[in-house]
Amino acid sequence: MTPPLVSVQELWFRYDDGPPALRGVSLEIRRGEWVAVLGCNGSGKSTLVKHFNGLLKPWRGRVLVEGVDTRRRQVGEWARLIAYLPQHPDRIIFSASVWEEVAFAPRLQGVSGAELERRVNAALEALGLRDAADVPPAALGYGLRRKVALAAVLAQEPALLILDEPTNGLDAGSARDFLEVVAQRHRQGTAVVLITHDLELAAQYAGRAVLMQAGEIAADGPARAVLGDAALLRKAGLEPLPVTHTAHALREAGLAGLPADLLLPEEFAEAYVRAAAGGGEVGQ
Amino acid sequence: MMLDLYVRADAWYHRFDPRTKFGLTLLFVVAAALIRNPLAMFALLALLHILPLSSRVPPARLLAAWRPLWPITLVILVLGSFTWGAGAASVWWRWGQVSVGPASVLQAVTMALRVDALAFAFSLLLWTTEQGELVAGLTRLGLPHSASLTLAMSMQFVPTFGRIFGEIMEAQESRGLVIPRNPLRAARAYLPVLIPLIITALRTVDHLAMALAARGYGAASRRTSRRQLRMRRADALALAGGTVVLLVVLLARGL
Numbered sequence: 001m002t003p004p005l006v007s008v009q010e011l012w013f014r015y016d017d018g019p020p021a022l023r024g025v026s027l028e029i030r031r032g033e034w035v036a037v038l039g040c041n042g043s044g045k046s047t048l049v050k051h052f053n054g055l056l057k058p059w060r061g062r063v064l065v066e067g068v069d070t071r072r073r074q075v076g077e078w079a080r081l082i083a084y085l086p087q088h089p090d091r092i093i094f095s096a097s098v099w100e101e102v103a104f105a106p107r108l109q110g111v112s113g114a115e116l117e118r119r120v121n122a123a124l125e126a127l128g129l130r131d132a133a134d135v136p137p138a139a140l141g142y143g144l145r146r147k148v149a150l151a152a153v154l155a156q157e158p159a160l161l162i163l164d165e166p167t168n169g170l171d172a173g174s175a176r177d178f179l180e181v182v183a184q185r186h187r188q189g190t191a192v193v194l195i196t197h198d199l200e201l202a203a204q205y206a207g208r209a210v211l212m213q214a215g216e217i218a219a220d221g222p223a224r225a226v227l228g229d230a231a232l233l234r235k236a237g238l239e240p241l242p243v244t245h246t247a248h249a250l251r252e253a254g255l256a257g258l259p260a261d262l263l264l265p266e267e268f269a270e271a272y273v274r275a276a277a278g279g280g281e282v283g284q
Numbered sequence: 285m286m287l288d289l290y291v292r293a294d295a296w297y298h299r300f301d302p303r304t305k306f307g308l309t310l311l312f313v314v315a316a317a318l319i320r321n322p323l324a325m326f327a328l329l330a331l332l333h334i335l336p337l338s339s340r341v342p343p344a345r346l347l348a349a350w351r352p353l354w355p356i357t358l359v360i361l362v363l364g365s366f367t368w369g370a371g372a373a374s375v376w377w378r379w380g381q382v383s384v385g386p387a388s389v390l391q392a393v394t395m396a397l398r399v400d401a402l403a404f405a406f407s408l409l410l411w412t413t414e415q416g417e418l419v420a421g422l423t424r425l426g427l428p429h430s431a432s433l434t435l436a437m438s439m440q441f442v443p444t445f446g447r448i449f450g451e452i453m454e455a456q457e458s459r460g461l462v463i464p465r466n467p468l469r470a471a472r473a474y475l476p477v478l479i480p481l482i483i484t485a486l487r488t489v490d491h492l493a494m495a496l497a498a499r500g501y502g503a504a505s506r507r508t509s510r511r512q513l514r515m516r517r518a519d520a521l522a523l524a525g526g527t528v529v530l531l532v533v534l535l536a537r538g539l
Contacts, residue, residue: 079460094479108460
């Protein structure tokens with residue numbers, strides 16, 4: 001059996017002399033998974049994923065990438081396998097043109113010639129940035145800079161793509177377009193770890209959800225089960241999805257036949273119509 | 285997230301008027317510049333640790349201040365010990381122009397401690413004085429308000445940009461950037477880190493200027509101030525005592 005892409009074993013971490021930010025976290029990320037990492041501010045989400053490519057080193061425990069301890073290599077050496085998109089696009093943008101920006105990481109991996117052209121053009125094409133290839137990325141608007149940053153990490157063609165709050169500051173439509181590009185890569189086999197506060201996006205894209213609370217894993221399981229557990233989410237400081245609220249209220253009011261794991265508005269509408277048509281009337 | 289260096293506390297050094305703290309900082313700087321005896325310099329540095337600790341600045345803040353300082357200290361110690369001994373009568377080891385002896389080591393120790401003392405003198409001011417007090421104090425000393433605000437904000441933004449530098453470093457390392465050990469190659473390798481830092485700094489300044497303008501900064505010809513500064517007896521005593529101690533120590537010991 002192939003080893004997991006990332007294996008986190010009894011991980012403890014603290015910043016300087018502060019209290020532990022992670023307390024005995026263990027989990028595995030396998031190839032091709034889409035994992036949403038959820039939790040309120042300060043729960044340890046970013047701290048956890050920064051261990052996946054060695055940006056942070058364990059205080060106790062260990063993190064293995066394809067069976068190799070992250071402490072045994074420099075961060076840059078993991079870039080072939082793991083790409084990390086920070087919250088702010090301006091943390092990575094420095095080149096004179098969008099094309100050069102996207103080519104930066106593949107070049108560091110030794111990619112050149114036709115293969116470099118292919119990677120960069122594929123990433124620009126996926127994000128609709130072909131026409132902006134020669135523009136200085138720093139001069140673009142925020143939404144486009146976010147796209148450039150995503151194109152830059154997609155061109156790394158990693159086995160695991162870590163996205164830290166990638167839709168912050170984007171309108172709902174742009175956020176969805178953004179994650180559709182990631183979903184396309186995911187369908188081609190790239191594993192995705194998505195840190196987000198947007199439970200609806202997590203419900204729509206992630207197959208698995210890891211819920212963090214005070215540096216510990218409060219839940220790790222199918223996204224549908226974790227996101228549908230209102231009590232669990234509230235305990236971790238998150239507000240359940242409106243659909244979960246509404247479905248719960250309707251069931252309490254007597255509408256039989258509504259499933260307990262509804263997350264998305266479309267699912268809710270379909271289930272409601274079916275339940276109402278099946279004789280489950282409100283107020284029964 | 286640490287946005288500035290100020291440590292909120294109702295402690296004795298915090299309660300001094302900002303002008304007193306400027307004066308005391310100046311005394312520490314003069315002392316650090318004039319003292320030549322390594323033991324006296326060590327005593328000054330120790331004092332600059334005791335003062336913040338006794339004014340409830342957490343030890344972690346002092347340790348954080350040492351983190352960027354110790355490599356500088358080490359470089360001064362090594363370079364100074366090997367290069368400041370030329371012409372000395374007593375040397376332990378010599379190779380051409382490079383030599384190590386008691387005189388060069390003592391001089392290097394003094395210089396390293398001097399740099400540390402200067403850093404801690406300014407840190408003490410920033411740990412114990414909030415931005416509004418800094419601005420009010422500088423304005424009362426005659427600096428135009430816009431200049432005081434610029435200076436105070438520049439000082440307070442140092443840790444913010446330190447944090448952003450760390451975040452950029454993380455992001456570029458994740459893309460495969462490895463900083464070589466060779467200093468010349470390392471300088472070039474830092475470009476992908478420094479350019480985003482400069483762009484972020486310019487954006488921050490632009491946003492800050494707009495935010496200040498939107499709140500009416502510069503619109504009124506006369507500003508009022510909620511903060512009324514008042515020198516108390518403790519301020520006068522601290523300044524007078526500090527000056528006397530400095531003079532006595534410098535004159536009596538011939539330091």
